[in-house]
Amino acid sequence: MSPQKESRSGNGLIHPEASKSKLLLAEDPPHKDVDLIPGSVMDGLTVEANEPPYMVTKWRWMILSLFVLFSASNSMQWTQYTIIQDVVTNYYGVSGNLVSWTSMVYMITYVPLIFPASWLLSRTGLRVTTIIGSLGTCLGAWLKVFSVPQDMFWLGFMGQTVVAMSQVFILNVPPRLAAVWFGADQVSSACSIGVFGNQLGVALGFVLPPMIVRATGTIEQIGADFQVMFYLVAGVTSVLFVLILLFFKAAPSTPPSAAADMGSSLDSNFLQSIKKLMTNRNYVLLLISYGLNVGVFYAISTLLNQLVLMYYPGANEDAGRIGLVMVVAGMIGSVMCGLILDKTHRFKETTLAVYAASAVGMVVFTFTLNCGVIGVVYLSSILLGFFMNGYLPVGFEFASEVTYPEPEGTTSGILNAVVQIFGILLTLLYEWMLSAVHDRWANLTLCALLVLGTAITAAIRPDLRRQAAEAKA
Numbered sequence: 062m063s064p065q066k067e068s069r070s071g072n073g074l075i076h077p078e079a080s081k082s083k084l085l086l087a088e089d090p091p092h093k094d095v096d097l098i099p100g101s102v103m104d105g106l107t108v109e110a111n112e113p114p115y116m117v118t119k120w121r122w123m124i125l126s127l128f129v130l131f132s133a134s135n136s137m138q139w140t141q142y143t144i145i146q147d148v149v150t151n152y153y154g155v156s157g158n159l160v161s162w163t164s165m166v167y168m169i170t171y172v173p174l175i176f177p178a179s180w181l182l183s184r185t186g187l188r189v190t191t192i193i194g195s196l197g198t199c200l201g202a203w204l205k206v207f208s209v210p211q212d213m214f215w216l217g218f219m220g221q222t223v224v225a226m227s228q229v230f231i232l233n234v235p236p237r238l239a240a241v242w243f244g245a246d247q248v249s250s251a252c253s254i255g256v257f258g259n260q261l262g263v264a265l266g267f268v269l270p271p272m273i274v275r276a277t278g279t280i281e282q283i284g285a286d287f288q289v290m291f292y293l294v295a296g297v298t299s300v301l302f303v304l305i306l307l308f309f310k311a312a313p314s315t316p317p318s319a320a321a322d323m324g325s326s327l328d329s330n331f332l333q334s335i336k337k338l339m340t341n342r343n344y345v346l347l348l349i350s351y352g353l354n355v356g357v358f359y360a361i362s363t364l365l366n367q368l369v370l371m372y373y374p375g376a377n378e379d380a381g382r383i384g385l386v387m388v389v390a391g392m393i394g395s396v397m398c399g400l401i402l403d404k405t406h407r408f409k410e411t412t413l414a415v416y417a418a419s420a421v422g423m424v425v426f427t428f429t430l431n432c433g434v435i436g437v438v439y440l441s442s443i444l445l446g447f448f449m450n451g452y453l454p455v456g457f458e459f460a461s462e463v464t465y466p467e468p469e470g471t472t473s474g475i476l477n478a479v480v481q482i483f484g485i486l487l488t489l490l491y492e493w494m495l496s497a498v499h500d501r502w503a504n505l506t507l508c509a510l511l512v513l514g515t516a517i518t519a520a521i522r523p524d525l526r527r528q529a530a531e532a533k534a
Contacts, residue, residue: 116315118242118313118315120242120310120313121242121243121251121313123308124238124242124309124310125238125242125251125254125255127301127304127305127308127309128191128234128235128238128255128258128309129254129255129257129258129261130258130301131191131194131195131198131231131258131301131305132231132234132255132258132259132261132262133258133259133261133262133265134198134202134262134294134297134298134301135194135198135224135227135228135231135259135262136228136231136258136259136260136261136262136263136266137262137263137265137266137269137294138198138201138202138221138224138262138266138294139164139167139225139262139263139266139362140164140263140266140267140270140362140363140365140384141163141221141266141270141290141294142160142163142164142217142221142270143160143161143163143164143363143364143365143366144266144267144270144271144365144366144380144381144384145270145271145274145276145366145377145381146160146161146366146367147276147366147370147377148274148275148276148283148377149214152211152280152283152284152287153211153214154211155214157367158492159218161363161364161488161492162218163217163218163221164362164363164488165363165484165485165488166218166221166222166225167225167228167481168359168480168481168482168484168485168488169225169481169485170222170225170226170228170229171225171228171229171232171477171478171481172478172481172482174226174229175229175233175474175475175477175478176474176478178190178229178230178233178474179233179468179470179471179474179475181193182230182233182234182237182468182470182471182474183334183468183470183471186311186312187234187237187238187241187309187310187311187312188309188310188311189311190230190234191230191234191305191309192302192305192306192309193227193230194227194228194229194230194231195227195298195301195302195305195306196227196302197223197224197226197227197230198224198227198298198301198302199295199298199299199301199302200220200223201220201221201222201223201224201225201226201227202220202224202291202294202295202298202299203220203295203299204216204217204219204220204223205217205220205221205291205294205295206288206291206292206295208220208291209284209287209288209291210284211280211284229474231259232259232473232474232477233469233470233471233473233474233476233477234255234470234473235251235252235254235255235256235258235454235457235473236252236255236457236458236460236461236469236470236472236473237468237469237470237473238251238252238255239251239252239255239469240461240469241312241313242312242313246403247403248403248458249399249400249402249403249454249458250396250399250400250402250403251399252399252454252457252458252461253395253396253398253399253400253402253454254395254396254399255454256395256453256454256457257392257395257396259453260388260391260392260395260450260453261388261392263362263384263388264384264385264388264389264392266384267362267365267381267382267383267384267385267387267388268381268382268384268385269290269381270290270381271377271378271380271381271382272378272381273286273289273290273293274286274287274290276377334467334468334471335471335475337464337467338464338467338471338472338475341463341464342522343463343521343522343524344460344463344464344472346517346518346520346521347456347459347460347463347476347518347521348475348476348479349479349514349517350416350456350514350515350517350518350521351456351460351476351479351480352479352480352482352483353483353510353511353513353514353517354416354419354449354452354456354511354514355452355453355456355480355483355484356480356483356484356486356487356488356510357423357449357487357507357510357511358449358450359480359483359484359487359488360484360487360488360490360491360492360507361491361507362384362387363488363492364488364491364492364495365380365383365384366380366381367495368380368430368495368500369383369438371495371500372430372431372433373435373438376435379435382439383438383439383442384442386439386442386443386446387442387443387445387446387450388446388450389446390442390443390444390446390447390450391446391447391448391449391450391451391453392450393447393451394415394446394447394448394450394451394452395450395451395453395454397451398411398415398451398452398454398455399454399455399458402455402458406525406528408455408458408459408462408523408525409459409521409522409523410523411455412452412455412456412459412518412521413515413518413519415448415451415452415455416452416511416514416515416518417515418448419445419448419449419452419511420508420511420512420514420515421448422441422444422445422446422447422448422449423445423449423504423507423508423511424508425441425444425445426438426441426442426444426445426504427501427504427505427507427508429441430500430504431500431501456476457473457476459521460472460473460476461473461527462524462525462526462527462528463521463522463524463525463526464526465526465527465530466526466527466530487507487510490506491503491506491507494506
């Protein structure tokens with residue numbers, strides 16, 4: 062690609078003669094918030110300046126905020142049944158294993174659907190896929206509204222499946238959205254905030270169901286509680302769908318960074334991208350290590366209610382709150398890690414440090430779970446969640462670095478597909494070990510897997526291709 066890039070006006074028209082001119086006014090610093098108003102007197106104006114022709118728009122924050130809320134509305138339904146597993150089994154008369162599948166269906170549907178979803182994202186852009194995902198999340202939530210009768214659990218499971226299928230238009234979006242809308246000095250932070258939305262939803266999914274659906278009460282009272290919970294979620298997802306339909310945009314009128322500009326100009330072939338990714342040594346190692354880390358978190362989250370009640374009978378709300386503090390701590394860790402990456406660009410070192418700390422956190426959680434003081438379990442959960450959830454955006458960004466200029470949606474899509482496979486396998490293994498060899502050995506097995514993941518991460522070479530592209534530009 063020629064180093065002299067064509068600049069673009071606010072209406073997206075290319076000025077062929079603009080290789081010597083810049084789109085920013087002379088007094089505008091690089092990446093300053095600029096709002097271009099189509100049809101204004103400034104539209105199409107080019108001015109000689111020394112600054113780079115890349116700028117960001119204030120719209121990016123609204124786009125990111127809408128995505129965060131949309132992502133949260135989907136992920137909050139992930140543990141909607143499992144965190145109150147004892148109530149669901151008693152009310153609907155179904156097995157605990159079937160309730161666990163309401164969580165695992167998120168993982169199962171993701172694997173086959175992520176490839177067409179990634180292809181659609183690369184072809185149609187962020188707006189179309191986000192609208193589809195928001196619509197599916199809304200429809201699935203409304204199906205659950207009609208599943209309150211005790212013989213209608215199958216309909217609730219169907220609604221959960223529709224919501225789970227919609228997840229394929231969410232998990233792989235944060236690095237893509239960050240790259241399309243944010244400048245090079247904010248892209249990691251934006252990605253971490255995008256992941257923050259998913260974690261916010263998981264946190265709400267841990268805490269709200271035990272608060273709304275009472276573990277004790279008559280069948281009629283429990284049914285009324287389910288009705289309130291389902292209507293609440295359906296109402297929120299409906300409002301978000303309308304907002305996304307009205308305000309969510311696919312991309313800004315001008316690229317925010319050199320890497321985004323060069324990446325958007327490449328004619329990417331989806332199958333060719335997959336082939337390149339699968340022959341990228343660093344990416345394959347990251348797939349394994351990332352899958353182990355997030356798979357462990359999925360296993361713990363799915364069976365947290367069972368794990369806590371094993372040592373603290375009757376602590377239904379505490380199980381939800383422990384999940385909440387674990388995720389909230391991870392949300393803080395995600396944002397902090399994003400800021401660190403933007404400031405230092407030390408992707409390999411940050412990834413390795415956070416991964417190793419996750420393993421340490423899991424060891425602490427393992428040996429404090431049965432201490433008899435539930436407050437200690439809260440503290441160990443904070444430590445575990447801070448690093449394990451904080452690792453999510455770090456892994457995303459490291460993957461984008463070592464695979465550039467392959468589309469971020471494809472890169473993160475495959476990453477999450479592997480996560481779902483690991484999540485299913487580790488959840489089934491963890492569930493079996495909890496009943497067969499008790500929790501201590503089950504948790505120690507997860508600790509060993511995190512240690513293995515740390516060693517694999519150490520073997521990844523810091524081939525930061527996106528940073529190199531920015532520096533070259």
